[in-house]
Amino acid sequence: MKTIQILGSGCANCQRTYDLFARTAQEQGVEVDIQKVEDIAEILAMGVMSTPGVVVDGTVVHSGSIPSHSQVVSWLDA
């Protein structure tokens, strides 16, 4: 099972990104563990400065905006 981490200190865009992942995972029938990382020190420790950021199994794949639906699908499938 994949672990997805959404990085962001509780802003509206971070919440939207989280919802997008939850919805897409359900729609694709993929089981994932989605976590929110809100601690600023942890976010920076992963090298991300612009939120929301997306981490898939420990690798930063995206930062600075809400990803598109097709991007989310590709991360969930890969």
Add this chain to the structure above:
Amino acid sequence: MFTWLADNLVYGALDLTEGDRFADALHFFVMDTTKIFFLLVVVIYAMGLLRALMSPERVRAYVRGKPPWLARTLAITLGAVTPFCSCSSVPLFIGFVEAGIPLGVTFSFLIASPMINEIAVVLLIGILGWELAFLYVAAGVVVAWVGGMAMEWFRAERWVEDYVWKIQMGEAQPPPVDKSWKGRHRFAIAEVKEIVRRIWKWVVIGIAVGAAFHGFVPGDWVTTYLGAQGNWLAVPGAVLLGIPLYANATGIIPVAEAMLGKGAAVGTTLAFMMSVAALSLPEILILRKVIRWPALALFAAVLAVAFILVGWTFNLVT
């Protein structure tokens, strides 16, 4: 083209009389809505195709370790083409500090980034003409430069929260980028959607306020109080009024258009625009997570004073 459309819709299809207050306001609204959204989509799409947008991570990498004058110049110019959501200002601030970038340079970036951006510049050129666009950008650069210097001069680092100094930032490989035209097109479309979704409300509110101003505020009142021969207190008044008001730089342009159209002075209008775009309470309060109250108050005061000086200067020379 946009005037033609608005003429036909308001005076033609709806059969309203030209010169009527409501009709004039509606005409302004229709013309600006179509024109601004057209320009927005074109600019954002073009920038998306070029993929010229910088990320704050890259700015940090370029600015770190540079001599102060170069660091500040880079921070301001890169700040102008780097979009970042205001909710990112905290991690950004810490990331810059962690890279050893001087605090004053970080503040210069934080001032320049919301105030000057390619979207606002294109809209300014399209709606108010390139002279005003140039003045706005020049004033923004000066304010960002001087504002950052002033924060340094007041030794703002003594008010930075202790935990900020202890954070260690990791290195992440930037995610791979699809450079084919198809990928660029997809990226550009996504950018258009994302940015328009984020700012359309501000733009519509801005146009509505501009339209109301255009249709209902009497020209005499504007020339008396906001005109070039008006009261010197108009500039500080405009700046103070702009502090609680928040809109992004794009949304304030139609308001400025209406103000100028009615004979408001250039300096007063510029000061108001900058105050609304770059000095807003919610944005400053977010920074409370990294700096203590004295620094926040100082930051707001430095910006307000800078905007007032800009306003007075332009009112004197134009």
